[in-house]
Amino acid sequence: MPTRFTPEIREVFMQRLAKEFPNPESELEHRSPYELLVAVMLSAQMTDKGVNLATRKLFAAANTPQAVAELGVEGLIPYIRTVNYYRTKAEHVVAASRALIEEHGGEVPADFDALVKLPGVGRKTANVVLNVAFGMSTIPVDTHIFRVSNRTGFAPGGKPAAVEKKLLEVVPEHWKHDAHHLLLLFGRYICKARSPECERCPVAEFCSAPEKAARLADAIPGAPSLDPEPQASKPRRRAKAQK
Numbered sequence: 001m002p003t004r005f006t007p008e009i010r011e012v013f014m015q016r017l018a019k020e021f022p023n024p025e026s027e028l029e030h031r032s033p034y035e036l037l038v039a040v041m042l043s044a045q046m047t048d049k050g051v052n053l054a055t056r057k058l059f060a061a062a063n064t065p066q067a068v069a070e071l072g073v074e075g076l077i078p079y080i081r082t083v084n085y086y087r088t089k090a091e092h093v094v095a096a097s098r099a100l101i102e103e104h105g106g107e108v109p110a111d112f113d114a115l116v117k118l119p120g121v122g123r124k125t126a127n128v129v130l131n132v133a134f135g136m137s138t139i140p141v142d143t144h145i146f147r148v149s150n151r152t153g154f155a156p157g158g159k160p161a162a163v164e165k166k167l168l169e170v171v172p173e174h175w176k177h178d179a180h181h182l183l184l185l186f187g188r189y190i191c192k193a194r195s196p197e198c199e200r201c202p203v204a205e206f207c208s209a210p211e212k213a214a215r216l217a218d219a220i221p222g223a224p225s226l227d228p229e230p231q232a233s234k235p236r237r238r239a240k241a242q243k
């Protein structure tokens with residue numbers, strides 16, 4: 001039967017994630033709100049590691065709206081060519097940099113409405129900047145958070161905006177600032193899309209996802225395998241389960 005998430009259970013759920021991820025911080029390298037904004041704009045459908053490789057070179061050469069605006073799209077592209085959709089992203093980053101200069105004195109505004117008016121900045125990017133750079137209790141929903149919120153039943157919703165609304169309703173107030181990174185890291189490293197690691201999941205007792213039943217059944221010798229991973233990775237997990 002699905003878990004009925006009471007306020008007490010939600011508190012324990014968040015405590016378990018915090019124990020698992022004691023330093024819930026962004027893995028995008030940045031030293032200013034502007035660097036963070038650029039990194040998040042480049043991060044769509046990219047790993048943070050891939051973005052960091054590009055921004056390390058870029059920020060060494062240009063890390064202010066003025067410097068990036070001066071580079072222009074063609075000057076920016078060589079730094080971010082390894083990032084997917086680099087041309088569109090370069091156009092957005094340069095246009096946003098110009099808007100910051102013209103409308104915000106070259107500073108990143110700590111304001112949601114102002115952020116989402118910048119070219120290429122959507123709801124998620126704006127909320128990440130507000131959360132990470134300005135310490136606000138926003139809960140931006142990315143693909144990991146959308147998945148784990150629905151899979152666990154912690155904050156179900158049909159679209160990212162609905163999950164964000166539900167999370168803001170149900171996450172205990174004192175967890176709101178860290179909730180984004182805790183849920184993101186949980187989805188990135190444990191409750192993964194294709195191969196959730198249910199065997200070491202700190203909130204497994206609250207989870208009624210079919211994936212959990214499949215993974216745990218797969219850990220029992222002789223049970224039919226539902227694992228989408230290559231066969232070569234299975235002996236290690238089975239050996240561990242037999243201990």
Ligand code: SF4
Pocket residue numbers: 151152190191192196197198201202203204207208209211212
């Ligand atoms: S038990 Fe498995 S499916 Fe459920 S939350 Fe944990 S890792 Fe995800």
